[in-house]
Amino acid sequence: MLKIIGLVILLSFAFHTQAQTTRCDSLGALSWLVGDWSSKSSKLKINESWKKISNQTYEGHGETYSIKTDRVVSAETLRLVEMSGEVFYFAKVASNELPIAFKLISCTTDTVVFENSKHDFPKKLHYQRFASNKMTVTVSGEQDKGFSIDFITE
Template structure:
């Protein structure tokens, strides 16, 4: 009986430790949670992120100056086969399929996701600039030319 109790205690401790590690790994992306806004000459772009136990999900909208809005992209950050991926489904692109970008770097509060086989972009990057500021960009090559677009977001209050 004592032997089974010890095994049960170790089993529960292992399960709790594994769940804590999984959540703490996802915690590295917690800076992105909430509502973000970037003003443009044509209106604004917003991104909103929430978290559940296994992934972060986001949506990006383009808002015109007259108040109309269009869903541009549905997003996920989740683990697939032990690696984190940024999963993007852009309206009207990629035949409605989700494109996955693998996390390749997390240095200096900068999270780089890459899919070298995608037409454009090949990289999606999020940089944590503090509590109320977020810099994101997409980059890569298209038709042999390098390109980059930046999105400097402010936290919506």
């Protein structure tokens, strides 16, 4: 009887863990990103927007505004693409001639991590959803040096 109870407990943990993880080979795991996200501090206002173009492509745009100077200080064009059973994050910024590609390396229901270990900075992009309207994006490089941005959406 104890063996049966142990087996039931083991199986329930296995199914619970499986329910928490998400397949990382399609954009379906990232559908919660779609929308307009914003962050504001005393110095900066940051916006990131995502829209679904197709089942294999999301397009995004990010802008950072200086509140003091009332102007855009940086902007980037973003794209998520599903190709051959993998997902890639492309970021085009003014300082790079070509877009930089990051591969989706892990995901759960509320977390996605993209990585390009050969890029100077950043090397990782970590998106973490905390509620339907709250997420944190952590941008990191060598020895996890970087920064985080807390976003909300309406």
